Amino acid sequence: MSEAVFDVSGAIAVLNQSLEQIxxxxxxVGEVASFKVNQGKWVFFDLKDDDGSLGCFMSLYSLRTPxxxxxxxxxxxxxxxxxxxxxxxxxEQIQPVGEGSxxxxxxxxxxxxxxxGLFAPERKRLLPELPSRIGVVSSTDAAGYKDFIKIxxxxxxxxxIEVYHTLVQGLDAPEQIMQGIEHFNxxxxxxxxxxLVRGGGSADDLAAFNDEPLVRKIAASRVPIVTGIxxxxxxxxxxxxxxxxxxxxxxxxxxLLPDKRELxxxxxxxxxxxxxxxxxxxxxxxxxVDDTLSSLLNRLNLAAExxxxxxxxxxxxxxxxxxxxxxxxGYALVxxxxxxVVCEADVGDxxxxxxxxxxxxxxxxxxxxx
Amino acid sequence: MSKANKSIKELMxxxxxxxxxxxxxxxxVEKAITQYEKGAKLADEIKKQxxxxxxxxxxxxxxx
Numbered sequence: 001m002s003e004a005v006f007d008v009s010g011a012i013a014v015l016n017q018s019l020e021q022i023x024x025x026x027x028x029v030g031e032v033a034s035f036k037v038n039q040g041k042w043v044f045f046d047l048k049d050d051d052g053s054l055g056c057f058m059s060l061y062s063l064r065t066p067x068x069x070x071x072x073x074x075x076x077x078x079x080x081x082x083x084x085x086x087x088x089x090x091x092e093q094i095q096p097v098g099e100g101s102x103x104x105x106x107x108x109x110x111x112x113x114x115x116x117g118l119f120a121p122e123r124k125r126l127l128p129e130l131p132s133r134i135g136v137v138s139s140t141d142a143a144g145y146k147d148f149i150k151i152x153x154x155x156x157x158x159x160x161i162e163v164y165h166t167l168v169q170g171l172d173a174p175e176q177i178m179q180g181i182e183h184f185n186x187x188x189x190x191x192x193x194x195x196l197v198r199g200g201g202s203a204d205d206l207a208a209f210n211d212e213p214l215v216r217k218i219a220a221s222r223v224p225i226v227t228g229i230x231x232x233x234x235x236x237x238x239x240x241x242x243x244x245x246x247x248x249x250x251x252x253x254x255x256l257l258p259d260k261r262e263l264x265x266x267x268x269x270x271x272x273x274x275x276x277x278x279x280x281x282x283x284x285x286x287x288x289v290d291d292t293l294s295s296l297l298n299r300l301n302l303a304a305e306x307x308x309x310x311x312x313x314x315x316x317x318x319x320x321x322x323x324x325x326x327x328x329x330g331y332a333l334v335x336x337x338x339x340x341v342v343c344e345a346d347v348g349d350x351x352x353x354x355x356x357x358x359x360x361x362x363x364x365x366x367x368x369x370x
Numbered sequence: 371m372s373k374a375n376k377s378i379k380e381l382m383x384x385x386x387x388x389x390x391x392x393x394x395x396x397x398x399v400e401k402a403i404t405q406y407e408k409g410a411k412l413a414d415e416i417k418k419q420x421x422x423x424x425x426x427x428x429x430x431x432x433x434x
Contacts, residue, residue, distance in 0.1 A: 130378075130379050130382065132377060132379060140429055149427065153425050156420070156425075157419075157420060157422070157424050157425055158378055158419060158420075158423030158424075158425070159425045159426070160425075160428070161425050161426065161427045161428070162427075162428050162430065163427060163428065163429045163430065164430050164432060165429055165431045165432060166432040167432070176432040176433075179432055179433065180432060183430070260420040260421075263420065264416075264417050267385065267413040267416060267417065268413070270385070270409070270413075271409055271410055271413055273392075274389065274392050274402075274405075274406050274409060275406065277392045277397070278392070278397070278399060278402045278403075281396070281397050281399060281402070282399060285399075
């Protein structure tokens with residue numbers, strides 16, 4: 001039995017087939033070194049540990065999380081021997097590993113997207129006051145989802161809630177969540193708001209929400225998005241790109257819907273206010289009538305007083321002009337036979353003189369001009 | 371139920387417009403009584419619907 005003989009390309013092809021059979025993909029953890037991007041399209045880096053190093057290659061398009069030298073990452077890659085005989089890993093997925101690397105990747109991507117204005121406050125839209133249809137992207141198995149639905153039900157009823165069930169952690173989660181957002185956006189009649197919710201988890205678990213294409217998808221959604229991811233202390237880039245960030249899934253439900261008990265109490269308060277308002281109106285009208293009446297009365301009083309004063313003045317004047325008063329002061333009135341007051345007379349005329357005390361009949365004895 | 375076709379939101383909007391009517395500087399007191407009755411009726415209907423209604427949930431699975 002003689003050993004098979006290959007030509008070079010044949011050997012490479014057979015080796016690649018064998019590799020593919022044993023390891024269609026390999027998941028490898030290591031530290032990034034010599035990271036570089038060629039022609040704005042291709043990404044090259046080495047994955048190394050203390051004893052070894054492997055060359056990695058991928059398209060910039062499939063690099064969903066920024067990496068740099070020194071960062072610990074987990075890759076899913078297809079091993080391959082190139083036509084030049086070099087061993088290479090074609091990377092399909094990358095995930096930062098460990099707190100330091102996750103944080104580093106987070107900061108790098110945050111700075112990049114913030115620079116593009118993706119998180120700018122002026123991009124944020126208001127959520128509908130009272131949505132009647134809500135689209136939910138979450139895993140129906142997750143505790144966070146159950147809390148969310150429970151609180152929605154406790155706060156308000158009669159709504160249509162459409163749920164797009166996805167993975168919410170792991171390398172495949174971002175793609176599925178993006179499908180969910182797209183699904184709601186592409187509906188002929190989209191829901192009024194999308195809620196993206198997931199309960200608490202490790203930084204690794206929540207890393208799915210720091211995926212660059214997902215963050216961009218959230219920012220680009222035509223339907224407003226509220227996120228409730230993890231616990232209060234967790235902030236993901238998805239939160240930053242959303243229109244409203246709730247601290248938890250339960251908080252997202254509270255933000256989305258008013259509490260029906262508060263609402264009912266509000267209705268009663270409003271009705272009470274209407275009564276008060278009407279009473280105020282009546283009181284004001286009553287006051288206006290009272291005010292008008294009393295001002296009329298005032299004016300009448302003033303007019304009466306004025307007339308009385310005038311009358312008093314006239315009476316005084318009249319009294320002063322009264323001839324009796326003049327007679328009292330010692331003057332006398334002289335009348336002729338016809339009772340007319342006279343200023344002139346002839347000798348022999350009979351005159352009558354009136355004094356304060358007496359009426360005197362007399363005859364003129366002598367006249368002379370003054 | 372005669373108002374079965376009206377959603378809570380529509381009822382709320384109607385209620386709001388009744389409340390807004392009272393916000394005018396001067397209100398016709400006689401009309402206020404009918405407006406108030408309308409508001410009270412709407413409030414009752416809203417409360418009834420709020421107490422009875424359940425949310426409808428539909429689940430769709432992601433393509434993996």
